[in-house]
Amino acid sequence: MSDYTPQVTGTGLKASVQRVGGYLAGMVMPNIGAFIAWGLITALFIPTGWIPNEHFGELVGPMIKFLLPLLIGYTGGRMVHGQRGAVVGAVATVGVVVGAEQPMFLAAMVIGPLAAYLLKLFDGLLEDRIKPGFEMLIDNFSAGILGAGMAVLGAWVIGPVFRVVTDAAGDAVSWLVTHNLLPASSVLVEPAKVLFLNNAINHGVLGPLGAAEAADTGSSILFMIESNPGPGLGLLLAFMFFGPRALRPSIPAAATIQFLGGIHEIYFPYVLMKPRLILAAILGGAAGVATFMVTGVGLVATPAPGSIFAWMAVTPKGDWFGVILGIVISAAVSFAASSVLLGFGRGEKRAEQEEAEATTAVPAPRGTVPAESRKART
């Protein structure tokens, strides 16, 4: 076993959670362009938008109530059973969106893959048993009949059930907001993020809830909880000044990719190698959410990737001050806390010795990067 061996961390629980979260995020992420299109149209044309326009404003409702859930159901179906799965997934999703007041993302995430899975079972059952020449007939009508059945079931049972669930989730969020508890969500979100559950949380959970809220009120703070680039920036900057010397040269590039490019994954390794820094990320995240809450700001759509440019693009009119203030405060808090946790670089010499010993004991580098890699970076 050399250092190429992936280190197994704990049980398979993390991998399982990642996998489930990955499915949820996988239904939403390919469709983010549509979410952003809807967010921009909303920000521009609703009565409180930049250029209110009644005619163009009519786009808002159908996009959020029909197009976006259908895309999610379609994509969810495709993940389970290819193009046929996508088709029945979309048909079944119509069942849950019709007659619903609220956007039915959650229901779409369930009924789309479910319909596709049932079709997959049916296709598996009939495999090799169809008489030559009847394949197309059976393929088309099995998908048609199953899709119709699932759409009826969706309108009749699954839709009403998920309307209750969606309302309950919305109530839970507004309870957190009215009791000023939303910043506490960072305690869960930030650690989960660096375990590569970032997409699952943001696009699997917060995004759909946020879109439902934004359909109601024009913007949502839920888009801002995971995707705020501030805490990661503060953490990376602290690393640049006080982190292990061998890592410092790579930080400016990492910070650029993180803050401007929006790829937050770039800072997770730095937290994973100094796990106490998660405290700084939590404090920074919570400070940001608190600022957004106090100033009463939100975003009109999910800023993906979590880049400062994406954030500015989905900030509604009048919210610039609170949004930028929240990012600055979260970066400052995270920078200060990280600097303290890194001992302002004072412990660096001692730590380097310890790490040098640890490196000889464990082949995988912890915190130090040999000079060869820095050469290779160019």
Add this chain to the structure above:
Amino acid sequence: MTTINGSAIKTLVVACDAGMGSSVMLAGQLRRQLKKNGVTVVHAAVAEIPVEADVIVTHQGLADRVRGVAPDTVIVSIQLFIGDPAVARLVSAIQTGSDVGE
């Protein structure tokens, strides 16, 4: 124990959770470094890693899942997205034709 000779690597897959962010970035870097070596560098979501992958590069935090998807392929797990020594070793193994193991 899975190993592959660097010169036998034709398709290198960089995998991340969504196949849209960090993997695209790292794949871009590797593509530039391996331009002259006839290696196809692609990026993918963990759940959609193509079967023709000869070697898969992924972050350590996702390695368990990649192992589940591709049990017999060499996985190079990395810690850093910039300047990871494991990536440097992989690149030099491909360029010099030495073995890449796990």
